[in-house]
Amino acid sequence: MSSDDGFVIIDKPSGITSHDVVAQLRKKFGTKRVGHAGTLDPMATGVLVIGINNATKFLQYITEGKKRYLGTIRLGQSTITDDREGDVVETHDCSAISDEAIRLKLQSQIGIIMQKPSKVSAKKIGGERAYDLVREGKEVDLPAREVTIYSIEILEIRHDNFVDIDIDVECSSGTYIRSIARDLGDSLKVGGHLTALRRTQVDPFSLNHAMSIEDCQLLPLASTIGALMPVRQIDVMERNELTFGRALTRSTFDGPGVAIAPDGEVAAIIENREYGAQPLTVFVS
Numbered sequence: 001m002s003s004d005d006g007f008v009i010i011d012k013p014s015g016i017t018s019h020d021v022v023a024q025l026r027k028k029f030g031t032k033r034v035g036h037a038g039t040l041d042p043m044a045t046g047v048l049v050i051g052i053n054n055a056t057k058f059l060q061y062i063t064e065g066k067k068r069y070l071g072t073i074r075l076g077q078s079t080i081t082d083d084r085e086g087d088v089v090e091t092h093d094c095s096a097i098s099d100e101a102i103r104l105k106l107q108s109q110i111g112i113i114m115q116k117p118s119k120v121s122a123k124k125i126g127g128e129r130a131y132d133l134v135r136e137g138k139e140v141d142l143p144a145r146e147v148t149i150y151s152i153e154i155l156e157i158r159h160d161n162f163v164d165i166d167i168d169v170e171c172s173s174g175t176y177i178r179s180i181a182r183d184l185g186d187s188l189k190v191g192g193h194l195t196a197l198r199r200t201q202v203d204p205f206s207l208n209h210a211m212s213i214e215d216c217q218l219l220p221l222a223s224t225i226g227a228l229m230p231v232r233q234i235d236v237m238e239r240n241e242l243t244f245g246r247a248l249t250r251s252t253f254d255g256p257g258v259a260i261a262p263d264g265e266v267a268a269i270i271e272n273r274e275y276g277a278q279p280l281t282v283f284v285s
Contacts, residue, residue, distance in 0.1 A: 004029070005054040005266075006218040011210035012040050012048040024213050025050055037062040038173065038202055043085050046070075046199035047210050055221045057269065057281050061229055061256060065203035066150070068170045071194055073181040075102075076162035078191030082118040082178035092190040094163050102165060105187045106152050109180055114144040118178045148172040152180070164195070204228055222266050230257035232277070234267060242268045243285055247276035256280065 008029075010021055018039045026034045029052055037049040037059040046069075051059045076094040079086035119142065148171065155166040165184075169177060178194045185192020200207050204227040211217065225231065230253040238248050239261045250272050251257055259267040259277075261284065268279040 004031070004052065004218070005221040006052055007055050007205070007221070007224060008050040008052060008216045008218055009205050009209040009211065010048040010050055010213060010216060011207065012045055013212075014043055014045050017042050018048055021048055021213060022050065025052070025216075028213075028216075029218070035059050038067065038199075040199060041083065041085075041178075041197070043083055044197040044199060046197075047202050047205060047207060048199070049202050049205055052218060054266070054283055057283075058221070058225065058228060062202060062205075064173050066170060066172065066201070067175070067199060067203070068168070068201035068206075069177050070155075070196075070198045070200055071167050071169065071177045071181070072196040073165045073167060073184060073192055074162050074195045075165070075185055075188060075190050075192045077193060078182070078185060079193045080119070081193075082176075082182040083194040083197070086193075090191045094188070094190040095159075097163055097188055097190060099157050101188060102157060102163070102184070103154060105184055106154065106165075106167070106180075108187070109183060110149050110152055112146060112148050115147045115176065115179050115183070116144040117142045117176050118182070145174060147175040149175060149180070170201075222260070222264055225258050225266060230255070232257055232259050232270065234259045234261060236262055239267055239284060242270075242279050242282050245279055245282060247273070247278045249276055251277045 008025060012021055018036050022034050022036055026032055031053055033053045033056055035051050035056040040048055049062050075097060076092050077088050078090040079088050150170040153168040155168055158164045177197055181192045181194040232251050241248060242259060248270065251270060254272060256269055256271045259270050261267045265284065267284045269281040270277045270279050
């Protein structure tokens with residue numbers, strides 16, 4: 001485990017892809033071992049967690065965590081992408097839509113729900129990305145999947161030619177805020193799409209940790225990993241056992257955790273299995 005292992009928390013600007021951010025940081029940190037936890041669409045801004053070198057091994061655990069977003073829904077128009085980037089396919093009069101109706105319909109999306117992803121998404125169908133199939137003019141029907149929406153707070157509702165709604169959403173991994181906008185519009189029979197999106201949190205990181213690509217700094221893995229997963233302090237003998245891929249005695253926590261060697265080095269990702277705390281990934285030798 002090197003001092004170059006760690007996380008970079010980027011406040012992604014609008015207009016670039018998450019992969020563009022990864023490419024820039026590969027050059028900045030001089031390594032190809034760079035990945036991100038949870039894609040942000042080009043339109044979206046906000047928290048993008050980047051793993052550098054061995055920290056990439058921990059990104060899957062961040063991706064599975066809670067997320068929080070600020071977004072703006074526009075009622076009265078539907079687009080092919082369910083956001084402002086796509087062509088408008090339908091326009092409806094929404095002057096009769098009340099604030100109370102909006103609140104009730106959004107309330108119905110809170111909880112464990114089956115949500116259908118946007119057609120223009122990174123989901124794969126038969127090995128091809130859904131957005132590539134749409135661009136080829138093919139019909140795409142993605143199956144609904146279970147997600148959890150913990151809360152939707154309405155911050156403001158504005159009535160003009162259309163109805164714009166600012167929301168604050170806390171949700172599970174895999175939730176599409178674009179789908180919340182689309183489904184709200186469909187339930188009110190006026191259409192809807194997302195006009196703005198900003199991710200404010202990817203547990204355990206928030207906008208308070210985020211920096212620009214130009215000014216970003218590495219958060220060392222050893223000093224930040226405790227906020228991500230349970231930590232087990234191990235002794236020298238246990239460290240040696242891990243170098244051979246051997247299980248340790250059972251940990252006091254369930255699920256994946258991290259073993260920290262006496263010198264503070266991140267030794268391994270471990271998880272209780274039948275024969276003890278089994279190393280899933282070993283970093284020491």
